[in-house]
Amino acid sequence: MAIESRIMEHVRSVLERFDNKYIENGILKKAKVIEDLDNYDRDLMSALLDDRLIHDTYTEKISDVEIFKVNQFIEMFEFKNYWEDSYTRYSNKIGLTSGGKFIDESTDVVLDFPFKDTVLKAGMSKEDVEDAGDANEQFLNEVLAKSEIDELFEPKVFKNVRKYDRSGGGEQSSLSDDDNLVIKGNNLIALHSIKRRYAGKVKMIYIDPPYNTGSDSFEYNDHFKRSTWLTFMKNRLEIARELLSKDGLIFVNIDSSRSNCKSIKGTTMEPYLHILMDNIFGESNYIGTLDWKKKKQPSFLSRIASVLDHIIVFAKDEKNIDKLSISTTTDNTKRIDNQSNPKSERLVKAGVKYMGKENDLVIKAGEYTSRSMSVTYDRDVVIKNGRTVSDVVITANWRTNQSNIDQYCNDDLLYINSSKTLRRFVTDEEASKGKTMTDLLLDSGQNQDGTNELIALFGKKVFDTPKPEKLLCHLIKAGSNKGNIVLDFFMGSATTQAVAMKMGRRFIGIEQMDYIETISVPRLQKVIEGEQGGISKDVGWQGGGSFVYAELMEKNQGYLHDLQKATNVKELMRVYDRMKENADLDFRLDLEKFEEELPKLGSVEERRRELVRILDKNQLYYNYANIDDADVRDLITDSDYQFNKSFYNDKDGE
Structure with missing residues (x-):
């Protein structure tokens, strides 16, 4: 007997009330159902809408009028x-x-x-x-x-909740607004579980997702078809956008390597990811793409190989962004004194002044001349938030905060180049260090630095291609302020969380893989203890802080682990016997036919694959809505129960 989805159980139940009109001998008369729906059959539509689940799924209120989305309902039968x-x-x-x-x-x-x-x-x-x-x-x-x-996407139950600080780790029955949070579990499900509490509150997101090259050495699934990978990313980026504050930013690290996956061999995922993010965040909210030098030189085996990673930056709403100090448009030379070198390749002082309005500048009327070009403006050119409000062509492309704009104007650092682009010279401080703004990410540590940082902490190589703390330091400084929430839901070795803690930010980290317990959490414990690697000395880190660790409570996920651990057919069948009693199986499964075919599968791997396949991935974890059910409540401690009530702000738990 096929295990059906909840919605179809409800639909079938409704249709069976009409005797043989819509279902006869167990067979659905699709054409008759569609015909009556097209004709707005009052009895059928009333019966369907009387069912609460069908009603909630297929109705929408518009201008206080409730609409039955008939076309969407019909679509399922086609x-x-x-x-x-x-x-x-x-x-x-x-x-x-x-x-x-x-x-x-x-x-x-x-x-x-x-x-x-x-x-x-x-x-x-x-x-x-x-x-x-x-x-x-x-x-x-x-x-x-x-x-x-x-x-x-229902919120899930948390268990094994502990709080780590200088005194170690202990049970935790609540979560305050100041607590840092680390979650073990599927990141898509975890993101939806924290939505109720954190929607609109996250200032910055940084993620370093699977690049879909098919060759990454870490344990993530990294071998998708392109459309599958884009769906994988789309689902997560959509909920990530909901979590961002109105002035929030997201930084997505993506490799430029070409894929080794059989289905998309030879392609790179970056352009596809960029288009996807255009669709989710809006093209107007694209801030820029930063280049990070991840290694000193490419492999000698490569024909043409990049040493760069790309970091795509989008805003929740670009109009609300008042700070992004990493710029890709700043001049790549030391500051030139225009007064003493009037015939330099740079324009003489451009007459750019602050207008006294938020993010508004004015190019004063006059002639601006250099060896390479001359341009005259008969009237002032007004620039509002980087956009020229005039028919006089000036390209303004800057991102900084208001106090910096004021200072740049006072110090005469702004100028117009031969492309009629508004630019700025580096500051004296930047020039004294021999750095320009575009140098920052090109000199923000490399993969090997990240590896060395972990070796210093653990005494051996424990993680492949971790990001260096210096890189995250530059990004977090650019995208957030002290006290802001920084989220990384591909947590990995916890570089983002370690740097956020050292820089006085709050953080949320999510990781599904088991190394969260052997690498990620222990690393953060060492940060609390005051470890002096990475950026610690640069920021004066002396230790302190804390974080709360919680796990999504496994349901079918536990059976997945048990199936993977089984070493022979006998052990697999023991797991299968337990699955039949308590697991949620895929509703498409015909259990009787499956059991007829199962003995024909000879190898352990064949049986393991099929047993994994029949588990309903929709039920990997327990829903919070069922926490008071006896069979769920008995599985968690009183402390974990109170934590869930606190986390979801459930007054009934008080």
Whole structure:
């Protein structure tokens, strides 16, 4: 008997009330259902809307009028085998479409991006699926399987909650607004679990996600088809945007290497990621792309190999950004004294003045001349927040805070170059150090520095390609202020969190892999103790601080671990027996047929793969809504129970 989704159980229950009108001998009369819905059959629509789950899933209130989204409801019946394959419209057919219909239904042809409107269910670890590009990977469609998505994104129960400070780690039954937070669990699910508490409160996000090169040595799943990887990133970036404050920034580190994945060999993911972020954050909120020199020289095996990583920067709302001190447009020379060198390649003093309005400048009328060009402005050119408000062409491209703008004007650091671009010279302080602003990321430590920092802490190499603290120091300084929340949901070795703590920021870290317990958390404990590696001496770090550690409470995730640990068929079958009793199995599964086929699978790996596949990835963790159920409450301590009530601000728990 197939295990059906909740929404379809409700729909079937409603349709069965009409005797044989819509279901006969267990077979759904799709055409009849659609016909009656198209005709707004009062009895059918009333019966459907009386069901609370169907009502909440397929209605929307507009101007105080409740609308039944009939077309979306009908859509589920127009795809083959919905009862067994409800998770995506693309499960049975991927290709060229027009108006939502495939080319065999239309004469107009456009390219449709597979999986664009879906949620990728599985986690990041390679144990979750054999191949994340496999057709058996689960993509929940935002229309057809809305209820499953709602279930997936429900806040989850936290357990094993501990607080770490100078005195060590101990049980913690609450979370204050000043606490730092580290979560072990699937990052997509964890992000939705913290949404209620942190939406609109995160000032800066930095992530270093799997690059989809197929060759990364860390343990993340790093072998996706392109559309799958983009879906994986899209799901996480969308919730990340909701967590950002109105003046928040997101920095996404992406490799420029070309993929070794069989399905997309030879391509790099950066341009695809940039387009995806344009779509999610809006093109107008693109701040820039920073280049970071990650190693001194490329491999001698490469024909043309880059030594740079790219860091794509977007704002939640660019209009609210008043500070981003890392600039890619600052002049790459030491400051030139225009008074003593009037015929230099740089323009003489440009007459750029602060207008006294927030982020407004004015180029005073007059002639500006250098050896390379001459330009005359008959009237003042007003620049508002980097945009010229005039028919006189001046390209203004700067990002800094208001006090710096005032100072640049007072010190005559602003000028117009031969491309009619508003630029600035470096300050005396910058010049004295022999640095320019664009040098900062090119000299912000390298991968080897990050490796050496961890070796100094742990006595051996414990993590591949960690980022150096100096890089995160520059980014965190540019994107946040003391006391702000910095989030990294691909936590890795906890570089972001270590630097944030040393720089007086609050932080949230999320990591699914088990090394969070052997590397990430121990590293932060060493930071609290006052370790002097990385940026510690530069910022005068002497130790202190604290953080709260919590785990998403595993449900099916625990069975995944047990299946991976099993070494023979007998052990696998023991896990399977427990799965049949307590696990949530994929609703598409015909259990009777599955058990007929299971003995035919000879090898341990074949059985393991199929047993992993039948687990419902929608039920990896326990929902907070069920915390008071006896079978859940008995599994957690009183301290963890109180922590959950505190975290979700549940007054009933007081």
